Amino acid sequence: GSPMKLSLAAEEVATFYAKMLDHEYTTKDVFRQNFFHDWKKEMNEQEKKIITDLDKCDFTQMHQYFTEKAEAKKALPKEEKQKLKVEQDEIAEIYGYCVMDGHREKIANFKIEPPGLFRGRGDHPKMGKLKKRIMPEDVIINCSRDSNIPEPPKNHHWKEIRFDNKVTWLASWTENVQGLLKYIMLNPSSKLKGEKDWQKYEIARRLKDKIDAIRSQYHRDWKSREMKTRQRAVALYFIDKLALRAGNEKEEGETADTVGCCSLRVEHIKLNENDNGQQCVVEFDFLGKDSIRYYNKVPVEKQVFKNLKLFMENKDPTDDLFDRLNTSDLNKHLQELMEGLTAKVFRTYNASITLQEQLAELTDPEESIAEKILSYNRANRAVAILCNHQRTPPKTYEKSMKNIQAKIEAKKEQLAVAKKDLKNAKVDHKVKKDEKSKQMVEKKKKLLQRMEEQLMKLEVQATDREENKQIALGTSKLNYLDPRITVAWCKKWHVPIEKIYNKTQREKFAWAIDMTDENFEF
DNA sequence: TGAAGAGACTCAGAAAGGTAAGC
């Protein structure tokens, strides 16, 4: 119960924990154990002897120190904040760009990752472990021979300087928690990334011409004499129909237990012969990428259902559903069906084609711009649902929903008053028949019209927000939807592109905005 | 020859940061 002065190294690691005291992570056993284990490694002999139990450590004083510091920064006068901003901008101006093929290009992540505690997603066995500080001696620089090779900080040297023009990264280092490589790469707005993005969508468009043949083939393969072929055909069906990820196998115990299509286990699906009147329903329930839950009930073809039963026969819940299949087999097969085809292309293809179809279906030429944007968001949402892109509802969701409902009510009342006013003005004009009263009628008419527009906007906003509660639109917009579909739609319906893409998105999709006219078809 | 591991790239949601609407 007495305060203790820590050595520099132990103190720094302790502050990493103290800063996170409000976070749920610090309540998790695994996080606490991993942290304590790594923290001890930073302690000197004396500290190790005294600090033996994390439960008995009180970090509140440290925590308070950082809270106060953050508040102080927030309370800084405007000019001071401005000054800090300018300093940050200057740093970005110097280090945030590189020159590639004679063009000055923005770098995505030019700052090295600072030390801290590893935060995995879901039940990650390594959460809480110490992520160590990266030194110049850990960093590999990749540039061209004749360029200005960046100088390491004084009295330091780089791990290596190489001149590899077969890769796109500018610098890399190996991270200590999982032993993985990390890279400094270009911003999505760069020519290099833009071209790659374009290529990705072109491959997906090629799939459009092949998809019917591929679908017929996997239908046929459901009846194949070979088990492996049947499994591959059912897996491919899931990937195509449900936009599941490929599902590479991962090392057990090193990461959170998540799966994709090929790594599905028997315990992840349930077969219902009859579910509320629907035949052959498969119930999926598993954790996918980032430990996001995938839950879906899907009616499937009889042959698929039969196959699944067969695949599950005599197996434990923890056995692989597709025990004869892995992603490498699957992708080899796909490569034979179409050059460049891999499992993930199906996600891109189905996402983009869905957007295009939904836009065609939902866009009403008569509607206002605001309503068209709502239609766009709905189409976008259909894709996000397909790809299972979720978000935790914002903490302020309930409150903000109530707010907007209140606003709608208020606007309705205002509208009623405005209607009355208009009526009165009309009556008044009928009696007086003068210019002044006529003008008043016009004025009231305009007011009423404006209010009706405002009300409609609010209602559109409310609907949009409600439907969006748990769905994240950003990921599909940024990574799965061919931007040319969006650009063409905007041009066709005279919706300003800024209403759909913000500044960053316009920069990323500059290639599509440049090359697309309203007739583009995916 | 195929499994394991390394490497390089895309995709992912949370959190921090910034901004504009509303009080």
Next chain:
DNA sequence: CGCTTACCTTTCTGAGTCTCTTC
């Protein structure tokens, strides 16, 4: 008109996919 608050944008870095290399 200044301040707060809610929302949108940007940053961050972890988590996948898929290919290449090695034994």
